[in-house]
Amino acid sequence: MNTATIIAQEIPDIEKIRRDFPILDTKVNGRPLIYFDNAASTQKPWQVIKAIEHYYTNLNSNVHRGVHYLSQKATDAFEASRRKVASFINAEHDYEVIFTGGTTESINLVAHSFGKQFVKACDTIIISSLEHHSNIVPWQILCEEKNAQLKVIPINEKGELLMDAFKAMLDETVKLVSVNYVSNSLGTINPVREIIELAHSKNIPVMLDAAQAVQHMPVDVQELDVDFLVFSGHKLYGPTGIGVLYGKEKWLNQMPPYQGGGEMIKTVTFEKTTYNELPFKFEAGTPHIEGVICIGAAIDYINEIGLEKIDRYEHELLEYATEKLSEIEGIKFIGTADNKASVVSFNLENIHPYDVGVILDQFGIAVRTGHHCTQPLMDIFAIPGTVRASFAFYNTTVEIDIFVAGVKKAASMLG
Amino acid sequence: MTINEIQDELIEEFELFGDWMEKYENVIQMGKELPVIDVQYKKEENLIKGCQAKVWLHADYKDGKVLFMADSDAIITKGLVSMVIRVLSNHAPEEIVAADLYFVDRVGLREHLSMTRSNGLLSMIKQMKMYAMAIQSKVKAN
Incomplete structure (x- = not known):
């Protein structure tokens, strides 16, 4: 069974869930918003x-x-x-x-x-x-x-x-x-x-x-x-x-x-x-x-929805994103702990994270770049910051595919 | 060329680009082409700290004109910096102080001047104007 099948089984009603979040219909530069900045703030459902x-x-x-x-x-x-x-x-x-x-x-x-x-x-x-x-x-x-x-x-x-x-x-x-x-x-x-x-x-x-x-x-x-x-x-x-x-x-x-x-x-x-x-x-x-x-x-x-279900689904998104991003040449993950929540932090070789964020924004993809208010931690890794994608249960593997393509494009433009 | 003539030239150049990607490719290219700043000028007091990208700015005053040199650790910021230098460098202090930098908006890069961008560009422009202002008052005093 591939990852996509597992995900589909976990949250079969993903489209219904996405409809609960009106802001997800936003268009950025004519493209659908892909919101991967959930660790900074999550979007709000109609219920809230x-x-x-x-x-x-x-x-x-x-x-x-x-x-x-x-x-x-x-x-x-x-x-x-x-x-x-x-x-x-x-x-x-x-x-x-x-x-x-x-x-x-x-x-x-x-x-x-x-x-x-x-x-x-x-x-x-x-x-x-x-x-x-x-x-x-x-x-x-x-x-x-x-x-x-x-x-x-x-x-x-x-x-x-x-x-x-x-x-x-x-x-x-x-x-x-x-x-x-x-x-x-x-x-x-x-x-x-x-x-x-x-x-x-x-x-x-x-x-x-x-x-x-x-x-x-x-x-x-x-x-x-x-x-x-x-x-x-x-x-x-x-x-x-x-x-x-x-x-x-x-x-x-x-x-x-x-x-x-x-x-x-x-x-x-x-x-x-x-x-x-x-x-x-x-x-x-x-x-x-x-x-x-x-x-x-x-x-x-x-x-x-259930936090156990959310936990499992977001973990699948994390694994899917990590696997897909690994294919990009020159990518370096920052933070590879065995036990992780749905956050992927990375840098591209010789490319400033800020530049990656600017290009992804043009694709309508919201990630966070910079030190994430953890400057001492960035100093330990001797980097100015990272590109951070953080997933919520309303995100999908399709969005991750577009994101990975965006990162690849950013790498070729900036490299 | 006056500051505004250079700005108009830049606006014209950018009109050739069909989409955002070409526009950014051009910005990146300008970043790559910006003359390398001498290591001695990449010192702490020349550093304009944006939240994310670092910008170093050095200025000289020669024959009645201010010459700017700059660098950044982010290539898009460096491209933007290179545009600002092209517009403001090699002009009299009073021209720099009075300059209205309308080109950033007109070439469609306005978002880079917003506070949330935190790329140091806004601070750099302020710093350039302050430097020109300082020279202006020094010249007047003499």
Whole structure:
């Protein structure tokens, strides 16, 4: 059985799925858009777009404090979405799900509040070489402030973490390990279970940046026993400006608030303020209500297709693309880990990735070129950046064929 | 030739190309033909950092005219850079400062001037004008 047959069996209703995403009908330079920039942001199905419209036409009102009809309805929808997110990642309690502006804000919240409570001079925070700037810079700010140190797990030439080195780093100064579940630049799926087990054996908590994971595979925070897990709505077929911080109750309760304002308080006098309970303690101000409600709509949509099915299908797309691209002379894959999500990063010999991106754009193919906000990782490979194609379940092998032909044309034009 | 005459010449050249591919092939060719910049000028202070492609720019002032030399690590950017140099180099500072670079739009490469392109081209044009402005004020002061 060839790859195409397997794919056809996995998602027999691919055309129906594609019809759910109106933007996929876009024409670029008269050609159909091929959207392979899903690791940067995914497209939105009608189910999410309509949920946004539904919110503003039926529910719009501020949540939690109103006694009136609309506020009740908006609050019910808002909290129903929190339950959906909790169930999506199998959190033990709904109140362990905090809504934020995105993955970046979630990480900043933990760096600030966990850091304030638990990190002191000479302590260590561990991250990895694969991190996005969002999981580097907040820790650098914290370490500078506290005079603590940041240590980085090295990688091998395939873009896999060196676990022996990681083990050796786990001493009594380490206060937190914060690594990505899936690398945004290379697609490497990190051995997170092993990372968590090793860290926990030394009583060190672990945070997972799951921004590139939750859209590709089922994630169960209880099964992982992870202490914090963060992700964004817009990479999960939901709206921008909405993110999630999952934290174990025991940690969240011990952490001071991130921002002060409305919603996060219990009582306020000019002398003293007492803080609200979880999750509200970390949700100061009027939240992104429509974003919260629509991340729920996105989760409903994904659940309907099924993450196991998505995982298998996207893996087939990854294998198909890797095989087809391998035929191109002078191609060098950056990131060849054994365990990968549907991300292909590569360079063509003596050709700048930016030039490849410009030519592919002329063909209507959207890829990302550059350092993907992982400059230290690009430095390790001694390259200015890569061409990155990242696939979602609405992509097809036909699109990959056109993409590969585009890359070949770019190679001949630029070489 | 004046700056605008060179721009018009470029626009005319590009009118010959039937499709985007021929147009880009021409840009790439111009990138390849851009005289190699002396290694000594590819230093940190001459580097205009775009988000993705690097552009190095060096300027000299000779006989009342500014001469630009440049390079880029991306060939399409280098082609665009070569076009800007062809238009602006070897002109008086006041002409460079006053220049309206309409050719980029007219040859259909406008998207390369947008912020998201991050190719350093926009920064390079700004840098060239600033350099000319600095020379202009220096000349006036003397």
